[in-house]
Amino acid sequence: xxxxxxxxxxxxxxxxxxxxxxxxxxxxxxxxxxxxxxxxxxxxxxxxxxxxxxxxxxxxxxxxxxxxxxxxxxxxxx
Numbered sequence: 001x002x003x004x005x006x007x008x009x010x011x012x013x014x015x016x017x018x019x020x021x022x023x024x025x026x027x028x029x030x031x032x033x034x035x036x037x038x039x040x041x042x043x044x045x046x047x048x049x050x051x052x053x054x055x056x057x058x059x060x061x062x063x064x065x066x067x068x069x070x071x072x073x074x075x076x077x078x
Contacts, residue, residue: 057075
């Protein structure tokens, strides 16, 4: 969980095993979540939120399972 859209509430990110979707779920602050699909062809050993580019917002870093890759999903907020 992290505040990906910097609106003061916690959002959620996940990466499916069977579905292979990387998604972040935007919290509206009232417990309702909007789904944003970032990628449709990944599996994950580990999905982390980290500011990879030092611009002050949280990006996602996915360690791929079957693909054996690492993918950086840049947060385009800034």
